[in-house]
Amino acid sequence: MVEIHDIDIEVLPDFGLTFDDYFPEAYALGGFIKSAVSDGCDIICQCEYGQSRSAACAAAIREYYDGDGIKVFADYKYYPNQMVFNKLLDALKNSN
Numbered sequence: 001m002v003e004i005h006d007i008d009i010e011v012l013p014d015f016g017l018t019f020d021d022y023f024p025e026a027y028a029l030g031g032f033i034k035s036a037v038s039d040g041c042d043i044i045c046q047c048e049y050g051q052s053r054s055a056a057c058a059a060a061i062r063e064y065y066d067g068d069g070i071k072v073f074a075d076y077k078y079y080p081n082q083m084v085f086n087k088l089l090d091a092l093k094n095s096n
Contacts, residue, residue, distance in 0.1 A: 026091040
């Protein structure tokens with residue numbers, strides 16, 4: 001389990017954070033996801049409300065593997081957190 005503030009880039013300083021140190025677990029998570037997928041496992045994304053952080057993770061995973069993460073952003077039921085999306089997508093692109 002990873003705790004991630006559901007915040008936008010504008011309020012990072014209010015939490016004593018920068019973009020670089022927000023969601024530091026992203027690279028470990030990216031490596032775990034890539035390992036799980038290569039092992040043939042399914043990935044389940046879940047956050048407290050299931051609308052923003054988990055939706056952002058699902059969008060990043062879809063974007064990395066299928067190039068269609070925008071589908072999650074386009075679904076009115078979800079509000080993907082753009083910071084989580086960008087951090088995890090970067091981690092997927094740059095982790096082993």
